[in-house]
Amino acid sequence: MFAALFGSVEQGIIYAIMALGVYLSFRVLDFPDLTVDGSFVTGAAVAATMIIFGYDPMLATAVALLIGFLAGCITGLLHTKGKINPLLSGILMMIALYSINLRIMGTTSTSSVSRSNIPLLNEATLFSKFHEFWSTLGIDNSINSFFKMLGVQYLPGTWGTLFLMLIITVVIKFIVDWFLQTEVGLAIRATGDNKRMIRSLSANTDTLVIIGLGVSNALVAFSGALIAQYGKFADAAMGIGMIIAGLASVIIGEAIFGTKTIMRTTLAIIIGAVIYRLVLALAFRIKFFDPGDLKVITAVIVIGALVIPQFIEKRREKTRKAKRHHDRVAELALTKEGTAIAETPTNQ
């Protein structure tokens, strides 16, 4: 149990970067960008392919991020210059990327031009490299002996992955926070908030949409590259429903922690992503579910996150109104009584 949940937390923190990307497109730009399903895999495919070719995992991850940026920019171009509806631009790019991803991974195959899966079992990844350094510190032993003292039985093999991902994700969070407060960042936010206004303040909204989608998909691809190295494989189908997973994290985070400021919202989304993975892990503890049910569980979680708050709000409003009505009736009855008492003497 503890081990499974620990894995979910690790994954959640990696997927949080993808969720931040989805936040940029969906919330900040108000652009429902479905490119995500494709660009996530692109990030994984580029990183895995380069690692197979012997490039440094750090470089492979950086290139994946860059290619994700390009993919987002193309979606932006389709929408702004091609005047294609936002949803359709994203879907077109997602479909195109599916084939492109097969081709990218295909470069590692000698028998075929396309390939749908690359295992990274014995390759050096960001995580394996970090572990070489981490294991020399002996931190794992001291943390684990501490938990043993508390009586926890199943302990993770290493705390290094969690530590590394926490640092990377927190750094990304601060970069996103900073970016959204710069002059360009403010203009991007205004593009999603009031296009006409920011255009009248001399901002080229087309360029801003393109940059915004680029940054969003760069984060998504970066997350994909990390997941490939974490799970030790890249697969053409690993991006299916990614947009919904991202959206679920955003909605859960926002619902629990609010959106008062940018810094708070980005933190909320990271925690939202972790909670989402934990909920999934708990759902799979139920015997009935099969790994193939992942997508339907995801859909149900998102539907719940969208619908339940409405119900709660309606319920609250009803109780509030009922209470008000009740109080008012009591108040009126009281004044009536008052006048009745006041009137009695004159009648005598």
Place this chain on the structure above:
Amino acid sequence: MLKLQQINKIFNEATLDEKVALDEINLELKSGDFVTVIGSNGAGKSTMLNMISGALSPDFGEIIIEDTNVTKLPEYKRSQMIGRVFQDPMAGTAPLMTIEENLAMAYSRDKKRGFKRGVDKKRRELFKEALETLHLNLENRLNAKVGTLSGGERQALSLLMATFTQPAILLLDEHTAALDPSRAELITNITKQLVEKDRLTTLMVTHNMQQALDLGNRLIMMDKGQIILEVEAEEKKELTIEKLMDEFQRIRGEKLTSDKALLSI
């Protein structure tokens, strides 16, 4: 300085709905001119403003701002020189962003946007100072989201944002029409104060005749896509609503539709 030369615009050309929106419009504003524009619905007032801002482009004719021919310049580039306030109080500000962030975007209008922080200590002081001139206590609510402000407050903020970088041209498109009378008066006063402070070259469209007479040093009246009357400085001071109505009748040979909603007296 603003110059419109023989501006022409036809909507839905060669269809049943064909409408001549602007018919060979010529207009020149000198630096510091404050021109009020009146006319009934469909006279072409808003179309003219949209031509100048670049939201629409003319079929023929040229638009010149400060010796630059801007006819072919896209809207966002032109806005470096043009401040605009719309009729809808919601249109001129970003509701999900804070007051200081909105002002920061206005501050960047005539500069290149880069990766510098939008609101820093120095700018915040500048924004505070500017907000104080509105006397709406907004300077103490810098971090409030603009969506929480009232219509009047939002329109006042829009005005401040439009004039913040002292644009070459200020365009006001019935910017008090959607407000209740007391708010409208407040915005009118702020308009007067901000325009006078920097002697901005201003073009203001209004449905309110009294406002058109009270504000500015020149007045033009439009009808059916043409400028049918121009009143200059000295003459304008003598002008009354009755005189304007008579003048319209003399030129057009028909009574000005004195719809109260249209030309609230």
